Amino acid sequence: MKYFQYMRIKADIIPAEVYAEYDVPVNPDGYVYVEIRRGMYGLKEAGKIAFDQLVKKLAPFGYSPVEHTPGVWKHKTRKTVFTLCVDDFG
Numbered sequence: 277m278k279y280f281q282y283m284r285i286k287a288d289i290i291p292a293e294v295y296a297e298y299d300v301p302v303n304p305d306g307y308v309y310v311e312i313r314r315g316m317y318g319l320k321e322a323g324k325i326a327f328d329q330l331v332k333k334l335a336p337f338g339y340s341p342v343e344h345t346p347g348v349w350k351h352k353t354r355k356t357v358f359t360l361c362v363d364d365f366g
């Protein structure tokens with residue numbers, strides 16, 4: 277991520293195990309404020325972050341996304357073309 281995102285979570289929905297393992301500060305308003313430093317499920321930028329990681333990881337093997345055709349990848353010297361459909365990168 278180029279810059280961090282922030283979100284607030286109601287303190288009463290965080291499991292007790294999390295409080296036991298981590299030093300989680302709860303604000304007087306009843307919320308926990310967190311800083312998101314990496315991609316996270318449900319984050320609107322998650323798809324873009326995953327795509328950027330794929331480009332970075334597949335490039336050394338000669339693969340790149342096809343221009344003007346989202347989701348289609350090709351090899352630069354071979355006749356290999358494929359599409360990638362992802363439900364969850366977890």
